[in-house]
Amino acid sequence: MSLDVGIIGLEMSGRTTIFNCLTSMEAGSGRSRQEEHIGIARVPDSRVDRLKEMFKSRKAVYGEVKYIDLGASIKNAAKDFTLSGKLLSSLGATDALLCVVRAFKDEAVPHPQASIDPARDIEAMELELAFSDMAVIERRLEKLSAQIKSSRTAERPALEGEAVFLENIKAGLEAGAPLRRQALDEEDLKKISGYQFLSLKPMLTVLNIGEDELGQARQMEEQLNLRFGDKSHLIVALAGKLEMELAGLDDESRQAFLDDFQIEEPGLNKVIRTSFDLLGLISFLTTGEDESRAWPIPRNTSAPQAAGRIHSDIERGFIRAEVVHYDDLVRLGGYAGARKEGVFRVEGKNYIVQDGDVINFLFNV
Ligand SMILES: Nc1nc2c(ncn2[C@@H]2O[C@H](COP(=O)(O)OP(=O)(O)OP(=O)(O)O)[C@@H](O)[C@H]2O)c(=O)[nH]1
Ligand SMILES: [Mg+2]
Missing domain, CATH: 1.10.150 (DNA polymerase; domain 1)
Structure with missing residues (x-):
């Protein structure tokens, strides 16, 4: 299951830049390119990497978020009937919105309102919705x-x-x-x-800050969240241009770069994870020789429904689920330890799957 997130925002706010960072794509940015881009981002999950290592799986598979950079803005669409129909049908089908709001200062990049004022722009976007x-x-x-x-x-x-x-x-x-x-x-x-x-969709507002504002990022986020945030609208700061440079580096240089700027993790990971949380999603895990994998599901999913994410046959022929929580599995060094401690459980069809459950489904078709 992939989640679809539509990227909105004023013109020249950095939508395509942020889309490119999120999806490691190279769509043309700047000067109002109005075409639509679609790309996939992996949901970073260190648990998958750890399981892959522990169980010597051949590959790691992560949850996915699909981002759609719509190109055109809602406001322009309001003046153009064909554009608005197309935009609304693309946006309407998404699970959540990512709204890019400009905070970075750069004389070379024009702002449609001629001045930089993130609070005003957040308000304007809420109004458009x-x-x-x-x-x-x-x-x-x-x-x-x-x-x-x-x-x-x-x-x-x-x-x-x-x-x-x-x-x-x-x-x-x-x-x-x-x-x-x-x-x-x-x-x-x-x-x-x-x-x-x-305006019913969960929304993540990405405040596109300049690298000179990284020191104040936390404070800016807090202020704006206090004013505009709610349980389905979160505001996070991200230095778009810097992140784009980061995304282009290999792992080693990236770490050096993060250390230099005293950043704990790339802001992109935060954005991807937050989009995930905002939608009320959790992940259960599977592991084996072939792959270690995270499976995104909505909270309160029953064991057979979760099994259905893997294959409809497993849902239909569901017998039971062997469950051990990731933390226990890692703490006790594997299945033998988990069984000895009694944290390896067998659950039936009414079991509600929890985030971080490592599951083996038994089924019969
Ligand atoms: N200085 C600076 N420039 C940025 C930043 N983010 C984006 N830009 C520049 O701002 C311009 C617009 O960025 P885009 O990512 O194309 O913005 P957009 O919202 O997709 O713009 P349109 O689709 O053309 O309306 C480009 O020239 C980017 O290089 C940033 O964080 N700092
Ligand atoms: Mg663009």
Whole structure:
């Protein structure tokens, strides 16, 4: 299962630069290139590397995130009907949004608003998402009102109920609350799942900072998170241009570079991991001669459903799961130790898989 993340942001904010770092691609950046790029990033997971070493697997396989750099901005799309249809259908199908906001100073790179002000730009992006959703709601309300007029009495209450509900969430949007921040219960969410609302999607805002701002990065993140963050919107700082240089180095030079700048890990890893967390995903692990591998799943996935990620046959023919947590497996040096300590368990079909479970599924087809 790969996760699809759509990259949005103002023009010349560094979207393509960050897309290139994330996916190790070399899409052309600068001067408003409007084409769409798609690339895959691995979710870094040191547990996979450790398992590969312990069990001498031939390869390591990581979870994946698919990033889509849309090229065009939502704002331009608002002026252009064909562009907006294409953009909205690409964005609507994503699992989450990554919004690039410029913080770096560089006279050579023009800013559409002519000055650098990340808070203003975050607000502007939130507004663009809200406007896009309001337009979708208005179109639906127009249709509903015609339907209500021509409907039979028995059908009317349901249609009227939908209209009231849509009016309510639209009022929320107008008052400045993105849908992800409105109190919607499971039933509400089911009602609107077909609309692919943008302000409902989890969002990661990447503050594209200059390397001279690395010292203040933490503080900038904190301030903006306090003001704009919520449980489905996180703001992280990343030095886009520096990261791009980092991505082009071999492992050894990269480490030297990180040490020089006193950076604990490449900011990209943080971005990839955070996109993953934001979506409420965890990973279970498998290991063997062939491969050690991380399998991303939503929280609260049952053992048979998790098995289904590997192959539908394993889900259908599920018998039981042999489970040992990664931490125990490593601490006790392998399966023999884990069995002796009693931390090697056999779980049935109601077991809810936990992050870091190393699992062997037994099945029958
Ligand atoms: N100094 C500096 N320049 C950067 C940074 N990130 C991007 N740039 C430059 O800013 C310009 C725009 O970057 P892009 O990555 O193309 O931005 P974009 O949002 O994809 O722009 P368009 O798609 O053209 O609207 C390029 O010339 C980049 O080299 C940064 O962190 N620091
Ligand atoms: Mg671009």
